Amino acid sequence: MIEIDLEKEGVRGVNSRLHSLPKDTNERHWLIKNPMGQHAIACGLDAPLTVEIGGHAGFYCGGMNKQAEILVHGHVGPGVAENMMSGIVRVAGNASQSAGATGNGGLLVIKGDAASRCGISMKGIDIVVGGSVGHMSAFMAQRGHLVVCGDAGEALGDSIYEARLYVRGKVDNLGADCIEKKMTDHHLAKLARLLDKAEIKANPKDFRRFGSARKLYNFNIDHADAY
């Protein structure tokens, strides 16, 4: 493992080194020391690296990640793994708002809690939260899966498209056009795979599934009061 000190090299120095690695590098395992809650750490990676961040990170940690596995040994600020394309981002602690926003692919694991708007506008990413999520989570979620092992705040899945939501705890209330749906064997199997990949122990049968009623996909004046 190669150690790199963010306090000495700065975010630009750290990201430059990670971005400039040749595709066939053997230097695949990195530890970023002293992250000090800085923003945009390890964003824009595009290689099969393992990058460990030895502490708390600020905004947009692992943003737009492709291929890399990023492990944060602390908490993260807003927009962790935003617009991720592939790879894995694992957060040992809690995440602030908009975790995994607009993510297209890959897996985001938050061992602790996530704040509001977790998975907002998600477009194919899988997000597994060990704790609870705040209000407006999965707002306008288009594709992918959001798994919440704790509780979900208000307006879960508001204006949801085709994303699938699984919640083990209580849901404060559902947003516009979001409904509870039947959990089939297919869904149980998918959920089990996600939990397994996230390395979170939970029984899929304890979860409920939520998704779109698809009533608001085309404008109808009689549905205007749904918003």
Next chain:
Amino acid sequence: MDPNTPRTTPRKSATFDDYTLSEIRRAATTGIYDIRGAGAKRKLPHFDDLLFLGASISRYPLEGYREKCGTNVVLGSRFAKKPIELKIPITIAGMSFGSLSAQAKEALGNGATLAGTSTTTGDGGMTPEERGHSKTLVYQYLPSRYGMNPDDLRRADAIEVVVGQGAKPGGGGMLLGQKISDRVAQMRCLPKGIDQRSACRHPDWTGPDDLEIKLHELREITNWEKPIYIKVGGARPYYDTALAVKSGADVVVVDGMQGGTAATQEVFIEHVGQPTLACIRPAVQALQDLGMHRKVQLIVSGGIRNGADVAKALALGADAVSIGTAALVALGDNDPHLEEEYQKLGTTAGAYDDWHEGRDPAGITTQDPELAKRLDPQLAGRRLANYLKVMTLEAQTIARACGKNHVHNLEPEDLVALTVEAAAMAQVPLAGTSWIPGKSGY
């Protein structure tokens, strides 16, 4: 009543005019607000209300067609390692694939490249057609983030963070189900045929402090090479420009209410935002107050039609302008030779604005493959290039007449206003006086 008794001539209400009456009937029948494309159609204070003074004794003109008058512009010189240099100060505004056909996007790229300027993606991502045909391509980073990916960020020549649009400041995008074809659905990760209503605000930042961090992330991902524009609708141009500068923009784009849109509510288009003319001086003032005028470049858009509009915007302090609706007309939209087909759609050439319906007979604002095939991207691109060159020549002609060897040397002192409103908005004197409303004379 005696038939010979004189009768008062029937008079229609100015308030309830024919258009208003038809809109009430339409709303009552359909139960939905009117949705359309294009920009504000009612008469607004505009560049036509300004005049150039030209040179006489107090100013010395340059020879038209003989003495050089520069038109190049550098955008993004504040932070970007690779600023953009364009031959002309007229760019093509962001218009999405989805709203426009692939052929239209290709034509815009062709035309802009021929004329030495940039074109811009839109809500829906970057297509190979437009990247392939655009020498300089600005990649819009929108609230919806449809089709957004880091590869395209790195493929772009500049990034435009869209906060607002002149036709609908505070509103999100709209693309009705008719235009969500297989390809559009795939690009936007949406089911085919739904009414796509995209977000009005970005999902992962909420104010100027967050935006500053967002720009930092975008710069980190793109190695600090690309200029970053911030585009705002013309609502509060002084404060929005100042906050865009504070957030770290290389370029600020201010889009006035005559700016176009693919589709949004009529009530939004006509009743939200400020005219373009009213937006320029406050935006320039913000830059000047911060000591950033000409360091952070200003692009103005919204209803720019000809070289006079370009010259006036530059004289008021802009570094460049951007065109959208005018570019579509140059490609062939609303052309009279299609009148018969426009009539079948219940409209007429010059008034067709149902771009959201996807039935554009010109093949531009459509996803219907048969209609889209009507547009020849080479020919349409050539038309756009011609138009851009004419606008540039016109602006140069005016600049020379004002004694300027570069269009950026035009200044407010070269202008007067025909109306009190225009004088107040543009902060130039009313013609024949030294009076600038809100300021004392000189």
